[in-house]
Amino acid sequence: xxxxxxxxxxxxxxxxxxxxxxxxxxxxxxxxxxxxxxxxxxxxxxxxxxxxxxxxxxxxxxxxxxxxxxxxxxxxxxxxxxxxxxxxxxxxxxxxxxxxxxxxxxxxxxxxxxxxxxxxxxxxxxxxxxxxxxxxxxxxxxxxxxxxxxxxxxxxxxxxxxxxxxxxxxxxxxxxxxxxxx
Amino acid sequence: xxxxxxxxxxxxxxxxxxxxxxxxxxxxxxxxxxxxxxxxxxxxxxxxxxxxxxxxxxxxxxxxxxxxxxxxxxxxxxxxxxxxxxxxxxxxxxxxxxxxxxxxxxxxxxxxxxxxxxxxxxxxxxxxxxxxxxxxxxxxxxxxxxxxxxxxxxxxxxxxxxxxxxxxxxxxxxxxxxxxxx
Amino acid sequence: xxxxxxxxxxxxxxxxxxxxxxxxxxxxxxxxxxxxxxxxxxxxxxxxxxxxxxxxxxxxxxxxxxxxxxxxxxxxxxxxxxxxxxxxxxxxxxxxxxxxxxxxxxxxxxxxxxxxxxxxxxxxxxxxxxxxxxxxxxxxxxxxxxxxxxxxxxxxxxxxxxxxxxxxxxxxxxxxxxxxxx
Amino acid sequence: xxxxxxxxxxxxxxxxxxxxxxxxxxxxxxxxxxxxxxxxxxxxxxxxxxxxxxxxxxxxxxxxxxxxxxxxxxxxxxxxxxxxxxxxxxxxxxxxxxxxxxxxxxxxxxxxxxxxxxxxxxxxxxxxxxxxxxxxxxxxxxxxxxxxxxxxxxxxxxxxxxxxxxxxxxxxxxxxxxxxxx
Numbered sequence: 001x002x003x004x005x006x007x008x009x010x011x012x013x014x015x016x017x018x019x020x021x022x023x024x025x026x027x028x029x030x031x032x033x034x035x036x037x038x039x040x041x042x043x044x045x046x047x048x049x050x051x052x053x054x055x056x057x058x059x060x061x062x063x064x065x066x067x068x069x070x071x072x073x074x075x076x077x078x079x080x081x082x083x084x085x086x087x088x089x090x091x092x093x094x095x096x097x098x099x100x101x102x103x104x105x106x107x108x109x110x111x112x113x114x115x116x117x118x119x120x121x122x123x124x125x126x127x128x129x130x131x132x133x134x135x136x137x138x139x140x141x142x143x144x145x146x147x148x149x150x151x152x153x154x155x156x157x158x159x160x161x162x163x164x165x166x167x168x169x170x171x172x173x174x175x176x177x178x179x180x181x182x
Numbered sequence: 183x184x185x186x187x188x189x190x191x192x193x194x195x196x197x198x199x200x201x202x203x204x205x206x207x208x209x210x211x212x213x214x215x216x217x218x219x220x221x222x223x224x225x226x227x228x229x230x231x232x233x234x235x236x237x238x239x240x241x242x243x244x245x246x247x248x249x250x251x252x253x254x255x256x257x258x259x260x261x262x263x264x265x266x267x268x269x270x271x272x273x274x275x276x277x278x279x280x281x282x283x284x285x286x287x288x289x290x291x292x293x294x295x296x297x298x299x300x301x302x303x304x305x306x307x308x309x310x311x312x313x314x315x316x317x318x319x320x321x322x323x324x325x326x327x328x329x330x331x332x333x334x335x336x337x338x339x340x341x342x343x344x345x346x347x348x349x350x351x352x353x354x355x356x357x358x359x360x361x362x363x364x
Numbered sequence: 365x366x367x368x369x370x371x372x373x374x375x376x377x378x379x380x381x382x383x384x385x386x387x388x389x390x391x392x393x394x395x396x397x398x399x400x401x402x403x404x405x406x407x408x409x410x411x412x413x414x415x416x417x418x419x420x421x422x423x424x425x426x427x428x429x430x431x432x433x434x435x436x437x438x439x440x441x442x443x444x445x446x447x448x449x450x451x452x453x454x455x456x457x458x459x460x461x462x463x464x465x466x467x468x469x470x471x472x473x474x475x476x477x478x479x480x481x482x483x484x485x486x487x488x489x490x491x492x493x494x495x496x497x498x499x500x501x502x503x504x505x506x507x508x509x510x511x512x513x514x515x516x517x518x519x520x521x522x523x524x525x526x527x528x529x530x531x532x533x534x535x536x537x538x539x540x541x542x543x544x545x546x
Numbered sequence: 547x548x549x550x551x552x553x554x555x556x557x558x559x560x561x562x563x564x565x566x567x568x569x570x571x572x573x574x575x576x577x578x579x580x581x582x583x584x585x586x587x588x589x590x591x592x593x594x595x596x597x598x599x600x601x602x603x604x605x606x607x608x609x610x611x612x613x614x615x616x617x618x619x620x621x622x623x624x625x626x627x628x629x630x631x632x633x634x635x636x637x638x639x640x641x642x643x644x645x646x647x648x649x650x651x652x653x654x655x656x657x658x659x660x661x662x663x664x665x666x667x668x669x670x671x672x673x674x675x676x677x678x679x680x681x682x683x684x685x686x687x688x689x690x691x692x693x694x695x696x697x698x699x700x701x702x703x704x705x706x707x708x709x710x711x712x713x714x715x716x717x718x719x720x721x722x723x724x725x726x727x728x
Contacts, residue, residue: 017206021206030214030255030257032214044446071308073210073212075212079408096409097407098462099405099409102287104284105284111256116726174724180465180662182663226624227645260590261590264590279589281591281679282650283725287541287544355546356546360538360542360646362481362646364534364541381574385570392619393578394619396577396578396672437574438661465652470647470674475620476620479620480622488619490674
């Protein structure tokens with residue numbers, strides 16, 4: 001999950017919660033998330049590369065991440081996917097959001113490690129996960145220092161997996177299993 | 183969606199929200215839900231009947247409903263499915279919760295009608311929808327006055343569809359499409 | 365299913381079967397098929413139109429059809445999808461073949477009507493069905509006299525459904541259910 | 547894929563092919579298959595064990611296998627699943643065939659290695675793959691010398707994977723990814 005601030009002021013609707021209230025909500029109920037695995041495909045739809053964001057954590061450790069973020073109030077899941085992909089890959093990535101809302105899996109990030117394969121110390125997030133082909137130019141934004149395109153084999157290799165946090169390495173391998181490239 | 187109270191006192195974890203705060207949360211962020219379509223199947227897994235709850239709305243109108251309810255903080259989606267099915271069908275329904283967390287669709291209930299096919303005036307709910315075969319005895323509980331088993335054809339017929347609210351008729355037909363019985 | 369000849373000479377590999385042998389195979393074992401539902405989507409992936417081929421049957425009746433055809437020996441499913449879409453929509457349709465081989469359903473066309481919702485008097489076909497967004501120009505080819513783009517609502521309406529044969533109307537509605545546009 | 551004879555005399559319908567003709571068909575067109583991954587689940591549907599058949603190949607090597615076999619002419623996919631599961635696990639395995647025909651993936655076994663992750667030197671098989679919970683007693687039949695129940699973690703471990711042939715190890719891991727137990 002991204003470490004970026006996710007409740008920015010401009011998106012706050014009427015009756016929105018204060019910072020303290022948000023913190024309390026995050027300890028009180030599950031939060032709706034989306035995870036997107038950006039991929040490059042060939043003309044027959046076969047995945048040839050997976051895009052991973054390179055970030056430096058607060059502790060100064062390099063980590064690789066998927067595109068991940070909250071679904072806002074009164075926002076459709078598909079619009080949340082577009083928003084988060086544009087936020088992380090820039091405005092001309094041309095993501096091909098799936099026509100169906102059926103995710104390939106649901107990643108349940110628990111604040112307690114070990115309940116599921118996914119973990120987020122800040123909250124209980126229920127994340128709908130999608131593989132999203134991107135056709136345009138992708139430029140890492142904000143806190144990401146690079147965007148690396150790896151083959152499915154490289155993405156599933158141990159040295160990449162250990163650089164991913166909170167179970168996103170597992171989710172990435174689930175995505176590759178789903179597209180037949182495990 | 184069920185009209186029953188959904189934030190009962192015994193399930194309230196530490197740091198839980200008051201009634202006013204809950205109302206504010208419901209106007210501020212999407213709530214994680216599950217929808218279950220209980221079915222009877224034959225030996226080869228083919229759906230032969232769909233279970234619909236019969237309820238009387240606050241306005242005194244008869245309505246038919248799916249099993250629907252919130253996912254609690256620190257509760258897995260599959261445990262929420264078990265809890266809501268037992269709540270509505272009793273403790274010996276023997277639901278066969280799907281092995282995979284992949285829902286057949288995601289129903290986005292918006293407080294504003296017309297944004298999606300689903301509507302809930304109380305909240306923005308993002309609901310993971312599953313078809314769940316039940317093997318045991320099912321007895322309607324609490325506010326449901328009956329549980330009717332209909333064939334897929336009957337369930338999709340106009341006279342049943344008009345008795346369903348908030349887009350659950352659409353969701354039911356989507357479920358029948360998914361199991362090849364539209 | 366398309367009425368076009370489907371075992372053309374140029375695609376015949378070594379050891380291929382004669383016409384008589386093919387006819388016997390079609391009475392002897394299920395044939396692997398793909399069905400494609402071509403769609404136009406908006407920037408957030410929402411389906412806004414469905415493409416239906418207009419054909420005249422041998423009996424001189426107008427009918428509407430999906431893109432449908434056989435998977436060849438030593439051909440991947442995704443390559444069969446590309447081939448049949450290009451055959452019916454032309455070489456610049458730019459189909460976005462799904463990254464995952466998971467079909468939204470499997471349509472089992474039986475030579476005997478009534479076993480399933482699908483029927484093909486010539487054969488037992490097991491067809492993997494996919495929704496395929498197309499980004500380019502689509503021109504009906506060969507035996508199709510037109511390609512009509514309908515809204516999901518129009519495509520599911522009774523007057524269109526009656527113009528479809530062999531259960532393809534059901535398959536089309538299943539596709540719309542899958543993309544949340546039933 | 548099972549090494550057992552798969553075109554037995556009693557299942558031969560009218561007009562069925564001779565042995566020579568079958569061999570020619572297998573070199574001429576893809577064959578419809580099903581793969582079943584038998585699992586034990588707990589009360590909330592979570593997979594706790596995977597069943598693998600232990601066989602001795604013609605070369606005298608021990609191998610582990612999934613349940614796999616052909617779909618017959620005029621046989622529904624769900625009936626083929628029941629038949630092959632009963633053939634391999636006995637008549638009281640009580641398989642819970644999925645209500646939906648949507649497979650979790652399609653495994654394309656090619657006679658040429660390397661085209662896909664799956665390989666079958668005898669034929670081009672297009673196999674619909676399903677995870678199937680079994681509730682009853684399972685007894686290995688015929689050519690299987692044992693049925694081993696492994697945890698998902700054990701099933702995905704290298705020492706088990708190397709004992710599987712034709713890409714079934716990959717398919718098994720895809721199944722575990724699908725049920726959230728990779």
